[in-house]
Structures are given as structure tokens and as C-alpha cells.
Amino acid sequence: MPPETLTPERILEATEEVLRRYGPAKATVVDVARALGVSHGTVYRHFRTKAALRDAVTQRWLAEAHASLADIAASDGPAAERLPRWLGELFAAKRRKADLDPELFATFQTLARDNSGAVSRHVRETVAQLAGIVADGVRSGEFAPCDPAVTARAVWDATCRFHDPAYGAEWVSPGIDGEFDAVCELVLRGLRKS
Template identity: 65%
Template sequence: MVSEALTAERVLEATEEVLRRYGPSKATVVDVARALGVSHGSVYRHFRTKAALREAVTQRWLDRTSELLTPVVDDSAPAEERLDRWLTRLFEAKRHKAGGDPELFATYSVLTGDMSAVVDRHIGDLVGQLARIIEDGRREGVFASDSVGFPTEAARAVFQATGRFHDPAYAAEWSRPGIDEDFAAVRTLVIRGLRA
């Protein structure tokens, strides 16, 4: 064969490129096959359905954000500072993605809308990261151990309370003037709410 072997990874890359070019409603499996120079039957060898292909490419996209945040979780700084940095970095990352390539961001927002399982897993990852920071903070004695429930419950509450600054549904608000002040106020409120 002249070109490289057709792998799932190459199919995913082509899919992302096709999605970027045509958007979620017009990107077809035939387009992906065309971009790879193969027949669409070959794409179905790697992904059973179009939905499975979209799920895989979306999961990859979401996982990139989670990985961006792990350094903050594993850091050795005080928990309160890490929580602040984690929330800020999440907001920055989302805002950067949304502002840098609005069409691709909109595309993935549409995709995630049809994929509660993939999204739930991603949210689970992020809440897990938050829970680890909160657990550390309780061990340090900086965060209250009795108030908002187990670390995972507190983490869920923090995640939900800051939703306006990471949920794609609000992406349009992220470029409004005053958004930084709003974010600072919510972040402060939430962190104060965790304190001992």
C-alpha cells in the first residue's frame, strides 16, 4: 500500500477535520472517507456506526480539557490555592477554546448535546479532580469537614455552582464585559462556602 495503514486514530483525525470544515449537520461518513481516500465501507470497519464515531471524537476532545487540569490537582500547593487555580484554569481553557475557534466549539457543543453518556463521564472526571482537592483541603483543616457532605458531594456542588463558567450552553456570555468580575465573585463565594 502506498499510504499509511488505515487506523482508528487516522479516522478520528479525519473526522475532526471534516467536522471543523462542514460542521455537525453537514459532516457525513462519506466526507470522512473521501478525506482519507478510502470508501465509506472502510470507515465502518473501525466504527460500527456514525454515532460511535462521533462519540469517540467527542470523548477525545473532552479528555484534552481534563488532562489540562491534572497538573493543578497533583500540585503540592495549599488546597485553597489549587481550587482557585483549578476553577480559573477550567474557565480560561473553555473560554480560549470557545473564542479561538467558535465554529469548532459550536460543533462540539452540538455533538455533546446528543451524548449524555460521554458527557457524564467527562463531568465525573472533573468532579473527581475537584473532590481530590477538597479532600486535601479538609485534611489541611482549611475546608470544613461537616457542612456540605462528602468530598464528592461538595465537589458536585462546586462544579454546579460554577457551571455558568464552564458549561458550553453559556459560551456566548464568556465574551461579555464584566464576565471576569462575575467569575471572581462566584469563585470567591464558593471557596468561602467551603471554608472551615
């Protein structure tokens, strides 16, 4: 039986397992290659550097965690309903990742700090989705006139406690859902036309 074809996806899956087992400080490309039964040179043919591999793993994790956000942003319906639904899904996705695999979540906190390229792309993409919702709200008259890009960034910053992994320990605290709802209501109140 021929060996399974080595794909970037298989390498990323193996890298996640290695990171889960050894943590980001000790995991190496050699460990990933060993887990796949190939030489480290073979891994480097797909990912030129250890940093590129870690960046790709971080990007993959963020994309998996936030797959439904683009659908919410592009969906029909009032912006004043989509915005809190989008923010709620972002918060829920982060909590799911933290709850289901705390070791890997902790690893990704480290990778996110180290791989600013993947995180920067993620923030740009998600803030752009928010800007689209805000622009829809301004066009429909739900929201007061504003610069959607600036306002979206302000909403992102105002809600960081509910999506930035640095606050992950707080996501299980009693009352966090009520606090999230209060922030969403405050944001919506600030956006609505008087």
C-alpha cells in the same frame, strides 16, 4: 510510497475537519471516508457506528481541552489555592476552544448534547478531580468537614456558567473575569472552616 496507515487518531482528525466544514447535521461517515481516501466500511472497522465516531471525537476534544486539570488536582499545595486555579484553568480552556475555532466549538456544543456518554464520562472525571481537592482541603483542615463527592458536585454546578458551553456567548462579556473571581471567592468562603 506506501499509503499512510489508517489509525483511529487519523480518523478523528479527519472527522473534526469534516464537522468543521459541514457541521454536525450534514457531516456523514462517507464524508469522513472520502476525506481520508478510503471506503466508509474502513472507517466502520475502527468505529462501529456514526454515534461511536462522534462520541470519540467529543471525548478527544474534551480530553485535549482539559489536559492540565488532572495535573492541577494532583499537585502539591494548599487546596484553597488549587481549587480556584483548577476552576480558572477549566474556564480558560473552554474560552480558548471557543475563541480559536468558533465553528468547531459550535459543532461540539451540538455533539455534547447528542453524545451524553462522552459528556457524562467527562463530568464524572472532572467532578472526581474536584472531590480530590476538596478531600485534601478537609484533611489539611483548610475546609470544613463535608462529603467531598457531594461538595465537588455542588462546586461544579455553582460554576457551570464558566464551563458549560451553553454559556459560551457570555464568556466575552465585559466583567466576566470579575464575576468568575466573585463566584470562586464565594465557593472558597463556603468551604473554609469558620
